[in-house]
Amino acid sequence: xxxxxxxxxxxxxxxxxxxxxxxxxxxxxxxxxxxxxxxxxxxxxxxxxxxxxxxxxxxxxxxxxxxxxxxxxxxxxxxxxxxxxxxxxxxxxxxxxxxxxxxxxxxxxxxxxx
Amino acid sequence: xxxxxxxxxxxxxxxxxxxxxxxxxxxxxxxxxxxxxxxxxxxxxxxxxxxxxxxxxxxxxxxxxxxxxxxxxxxxxxxxxxxxxxxxxxxxxxxxxxxxxxxxxxxxxxxxxxx
Numbered sequence: 502x503x504x505x506x507x508x509x510x511x512x513x514x515x516x517x518x519x520x521x522x523x524x525x526x527x528x529x530x531x532x533x534x535x536x537x538x539x540x541x542x543x544x545x546x547x548x549x550x551x552x553x554x555x556x557x558x559x560x561x562x563x564x565x566x567x568x569x570x571x572x573x574x575x576x577x578x579x580x581x582x583x584x585x586x587x588x589x590x591x592x593x594x595x596x597x598x599x600x601x602x603x604x605x606x607x608x609x610x611x612x613x614x615x
Numbered sequence: 616x617x618x619x620x621x622x623x624x625x626x627x628x629x630x631x632x633x634x635x636x637x638x639x640x641x642x643x644x645x646x647x648x649x650x651x652x653x654x655x656x657x658x659x660x661x662x663x664x665x666x667x668x669x670x671x672x673x674x675x676x677x678x679x680x681x682x683x684x685x686x687x688x689x690x691x692x693x694x695x696x697x698x699x700x701x702x703x704x705x706x707x708x709x710x711x712x713x714x715x716x717x718x719x720x721x722x723x724x725x726x727x728x729x730x
Contacts, residue, residue, distance in 0.1 A: 502673075533716050535719075544705065544723055544724060545658065546721070547719065550718070590657060594716040601646075602671040602672075602673060603660060603716055603719065604660055605650075605657050606657060608657050
């Protein structure tokens with residue numbers, strides 16, 4: 502089955518700096534790559550996603566890049582703010598929407614310090 | 616509020632017991648996913664139901680079972696509970712088009728503690 506590896510497990514940056522989280526996946530059939538943010542004690546929420554036919558997507562301070570050949574994708578957060586502190590999960594999905602298996606990475610705990 | 620409702624929010628039980636976790640998806644969502652999140656761990660995919668049918672299975676133990684009912688709510692049954700089953704169990708629903716997996720909307724989770 503699909504295996505998603507995520508690095509680093511923890512990341513500390515100063516406010517205003519950029520943060521980069523990287524993920525690799527094993528199954529070349531994966532076609533959908535979302536990123537979820539989970540604040541302490543709360544539910545995961547989607548922050549950005551990318552599909553296999555796109556190489557890059559940006560939404561304000563957040564961007565995701567996908568390299569299908571290398572089977573890796575990355576999350577980039579620019580101008581980090583204290584409210585960006587959370588655990589971030591990457592995920593990879595294969596199959597159609599009606600029969601999909603969304604596999605998550607192990608998470609990155611991001612801490613933005615003042 | 617994601618629109619996904621999970622009950623109970625907290626549950627404490629003993630080893631060997633059986634519990635049922637319930638999930639009501641967002642109105643109109645046909646897909647329901649179950650995930651297990653242990654302390655400081657990631658989200659482990661358990662199972663995916665679409666419109667009442669099991670469609671994908673992850674590393675779900677044989678002691679665990681799930682179903683999705685005609686009204687689209689879903690239940691996750693955990694039996695012969697062990698200490699290691701203590702975790703936060705999330706249900707998520709999705710609109711799900713025929714092509715790609717859509718955004719998952721997670722419930723608040725059911726925290727299970729096995730003593």
